Amino acid sequence: MSKNERVDKFKRIMGKYPTGVTIVTTLDANGTPTGLTVNSFTSVSLEPLLILWCLDKRFSSFAAFLKAEKFAVHILSAEQADACWAFAGKEPDRFSKVKWELSVNGLPIISDSLGTLECKTDQQIDAGDHVILLGEVIGLKAEDKEPLLYYSRNIGTIPDHWPAYPRQS
Numbered sequence: 637m638s639k640n641e642r643v644d645k646f647k648r649i650m651g652k653y654p655t656g657v658t659i660v661t662t663l664d665a666n667g668t669p670t671g672l673t674v675n676s677f678t679s680v681s682l683e684p685l686l687i688l689w690c691l692d693k694r695f696s697s698f699a700a701f702l703k704a705e706k707f708a709v710h711i712l713s714a715e716q717a718d719a720c721w722a723f724a725g726k727e728p729d730r731f732s733k734v735k736w737e738l739s740v741n742g743l744p745i746i747s748d749s750l751g752t753l754e755c756k757t758d759q760q761i762d763a764g765d766h767v768i769l770l771g772e773v774i775g776l777k778a779e780d781k782e783p784l785l786y787y788s789r790n791i792g793t794i795p796d797h798w799p800a801y802p803r804q805s
Contacts, residue, residue: 654787659723660689661736661744662707664700669731669744672697673724675786676766677709685773687753690766696726698767706741706756707771710749713781714793719746720784721791741775750781 637645661671676690687709691701701707712720722733735747741754755771782793 651788654785657712657720657784657786657791658689659710659712659719659746659749660691660701660707661710661746662701662704663742663744664697665703669736670697670700671723671730671744671746673720674709677711680770686758686770687755687773688768688770690763690768693765693767701769702760702767704757706743706754706774707769708739708743708745709753709755709771710746711751711753712784713748713750713779714784715781716746716748716784717791739775748779748781749777750779750783752777 655675656677658674658677659671660674660677661669664670672691672695674689674691678688680686680688689709691698695701719734723730727733731744736744737747739745739754743754745752745754752775753771753773754775756774757769758772759768759770761768761770784791785793
């Protein structure tokens with residue numbers, strides 16, 4: 637199997653793995669907000685509270701995130717599909733598409749998210765064509781909302797028949 641065939645197969649497999657959708661934001665060196673849609677996000681530790689996400693080295697604001705001491709992860713709610721696509725595209729002024737404000741921690745926070753985790757950068761780990769960013773949670777906010785999910789190159793919500801296999805007692 638060629639390298640291209642392996643990459644294509646890998647993308648098909650990973651595209652069928654359902655994940656949540658996040659937008660990660662920070663301020664660049666000039667104080668301008670920047671952000672991107674990310675589905676490579678997970679919790680790491682409860683003591684201390686740590687999360688991680690992966691940043692593509694080709695992202696236009698790659699340097700801003702590498703230099704940032706803090707960032708915010710917004711776990712998107714079902715009503716934030718437009719924000720998801722705005723921050724996934726190449727639009728230069730993504731923040732004009734959402735309602736946002738600066739937090740007390742000096743981070744751009746997008747309104748209406750299911751949850752927001754404000755983090756200080758803990759580690760940056762080189763990983764092929766990405767960098768893994770570990771963050772220690774320094775602030776958080778939660779809302780009672782339905783999540784936005786990514787599956788098979790589409791976004792959506794949990795189907796009405798969920799869970800198909802309820803947890804056994």
